Amino acid sequence: MQDALVERLSSPVPRYTSYPTAPHFDEGIGPDAYAGWLSALGPRNRLSLYAHIPYCDRLCWFCACHTKHTLRYEPVEAYLKGLHAEIAAVGARVSQAAPVTALHFGGGSPTLVRPNDMRLLKSCLDHNFAFSPDAEISVEMDPNDLDEARHDALAAIGMTRASLGIQDFDPTVQKAINRIQTFEQTRGVVEAARERGVRSVNCDVLYGLPHQTAKTLAETVRAVLSLRPDRIALFGYAHVPWMKKHQTMIDEKALPGIVERFAQMTMAGEMLVAAGYEAIGIDHFALPADKLAAAARNGTLRRNFQGYTDDRADALIGLGASAIGQLPQGYLQNMPATGEYLRRVEEGGLAVVRGYALTEEDRARAFVIERIMCDFGFSFADLAARHPAFAGAIRAEARAFVAGDRDGLAHIEGERFCLTPAGWPFARTVAAVFDAHLASGRGRHSLAV
Structure with missing residues (x-):
């Protein structure tokens, strides 16, 4: 498994x-x-x-x-x-x-x-x-x-x-x-x-x-x-x-x-x-x-x-x-x-x-991705305080990911989106969920682990 x-x-x-x-x-x-x-x-x-x-x-x-x-x-x-x-x-x-x-x-x-x-x-x-x-x-x-x-x-x-x-x-x-x-x-x-x-x-x-x-x-x-x-x-x-x-x-x-x-x-x-x-x-x-x-x-x-x-x-x-x-x-x-x-x-x-x-949406997503890569999670409240215009949409994306996460990589704890210990090694993969540019197909990348 x-x-x-x-x-x-x-x-x-x-x-x-x-x-x-x-x-x-x-x-x-x-x-x-x-x-x-x-x-x-x-x-x-x-x-x-x-x-x-x-x-x-x-x-x-x-x-x-x-x-x-x-x-x-x-x-x-x-x-x-x-x-x-x-x-x-x-x-x-x-x-x-x-x-x-x-x-x-x-x-x-x-x-x-x-x-x-x-x-x-x-x-x-x-x-x-x-x-x-x-x-x-x-x-x-x-x-x-x-x-x-x-x-x-x-x-x-x-x-x-x-x-x-x-x-x-x-x-x-x-x-x-x-x-x-x-x-x-x-x-x-x-x-x-x-x-x-x-x-x-x-x-x-x-x-x-x-x-x-x-x-x-x-x-x-x-x-x-x-x-x-x-x-x-x-x-x-x-x-x-x-x-x-x-x-x-x-x-x-x-x-x-x-x-x-x-x-x-x-x-x-x-x-x-x-x-x-x-x-x-x-x-x-x-x-x-x-x-x-x-x-x-x-x-x-x-x-x-x-x-x-x-x-x-x-x-x-x-x-x-x-x-x-x-x-x-x-x-x-x-x-x-x-x-x-x-x-x-x-x-x-x-x-x-x-x-x-950078656009304001880029700054909001950069904050989220950096915190996932550094802290294995991010605070909805911090995101809203820094980037209120995009906090709601990104919160919805986080909740949707958790709802569809069959591997137990992340969960919501109060006002925080958190990776579980099982998800820590795959932080790059989880961060990519919030990457609005990735779907454009620009660039080839190395393996996630």
């Missing part, structure tokens, strides 16, 4: 790191709209910055990020010059009094940036934005890139959170995804970061990889637990070869089936909870003292393009090729192609090529 339920409820749906999701962005939102939206941010608006480094010195076949492989540093140098130009162009349009409360370097592999270039990049950001003294600065790290000089540079820019991609330590799995990385390398990076005062360490683990079994995943989880990271992200491998051609290098016959994926996810999650971690949403775990766990407990957990976060900023500004931003008016995405991105920013302009202006 459980296996049949898993197969039926695991149809592809969005990950809901935004609503509407990226396939619904269009070219009607461009540089002029972006300039206006930036100028509307006031001195009291808290800002979060995302800086994208779209290069890797090796290409991991499982990766679904916007990145490209290079064995030469010259393209990275040219790109950084353009990134400096965009930072200046965006900073000139934002109130210099608006505090930056968070900065995230993502990729690609930000840690392939040479030490002095990383210092210069942070200096450029400091010159164009006003950082709060307690701003969180997180960096996605590839242990294969790191040396003492790079560790020192990351300490110099004030990194507060190190985020390490691990995936799986099993050699057969690593070979199948072209991601060779030993436990000893990983432990060395964690120790080096902590020795330099980094307050928080995050580790990413994947399930559903080729040749991965419950046994190999359990061994990886035990190894990760020995590092005692503050946060652990347990992601399901998203096999999207129609979007990421390098994933065709992965043998699809070696991928575990949906039922096995679900078993791997459940087993790993139970191991993490047994080790003292608190479950956060659908795929994160944190030690009780971590701020993400506190946010989950007090109802302030958020979800954005980086996943679950305790970031309370009013605007997320995306910097770099393909970077996505979220401002009060809606979403924006930069030109993904690095050559065209560089041309646009070096001419003194902004690189936005598409986006989405």
Whole structure:
């Protein structure tokens, strides 16, 4: 019975790191709209910055990020010059009094940036934005890139959170995804970061990889637990070869089936909870003292393009090729192609090529979907207070879903729509019920578990 339920409820749906999701962005939102939206941010608006480094010195076949492989540093140098130009162009349009409360370097592999270039990049950001003294600065790290000089540079820019991609330590799995990385390398990076005062360490683990079994995943989880990271992200491998051609290098016959994926996810999650971690949403775990766990407990957990976060900023500004931003008016995405991105920013302009202006109904449904993804439910009263024009219709949709729910995924408790524990693993599937754009058929998505 459980296996049949898993197969039926695991149809592809969005990950809901935004609503509407990226396939619904269009070219009607461009540089002029972006300039206006930036100028509307006031001195009291808290800002979060995302800086994208779209290069890797090796290409991991499982990766679904916007990145490209290079064995030469010259393209990275040219790109950084353009990134400096965009930072200046965006900073000139934002109130210099608006505090930056968070900065995230993502990729690609930000840690392939040479030490002095990383210092210069942070200096450029400091010159164009006003950082709060307690701003969180997180960096996605590839242990294969790191040396003492790079560790020192990351300490110099004030990194507060190190985020390490691990995936799986099993050699057969690593070979199948072209991601060779030993436990000893990983432990060395964690120790080096902590020795330099980094307050928080995050580790990413994947399930559903080729040749991965419950046994190999359990061994990886035990190894990760020995590092005692503050946060652990347990992601399901998203096999999207129609979007990421390098994933065709992965043998699809070696991928575990949906039922096995679900078993791997459940087993790993139970191991993490047994080790003292608190479950956060659908795929994160944190030690009780971590701020993400506190946010989950007090109802302030958020979800954005980086996943679950305790970031309370009013605007997320995306910097770099393909970077996505979220401002009060809606979403924006930069030109993904690095050559065209560089041309646009070096001419003194902004690189936005598409986006989405939110309607009031979008905001109401975004609230509902985010709360389902973060809290496994939402309050009818909160929805009515925030979005009275659409509260009645969405309440009716929630009641209709519960009335027709033969799987026991959700129920109504007073003024709340709540997923049951049986429904928690299928939060994406339940959230999709409230997605008014999904039926348009734009975009293809990964499996729901």
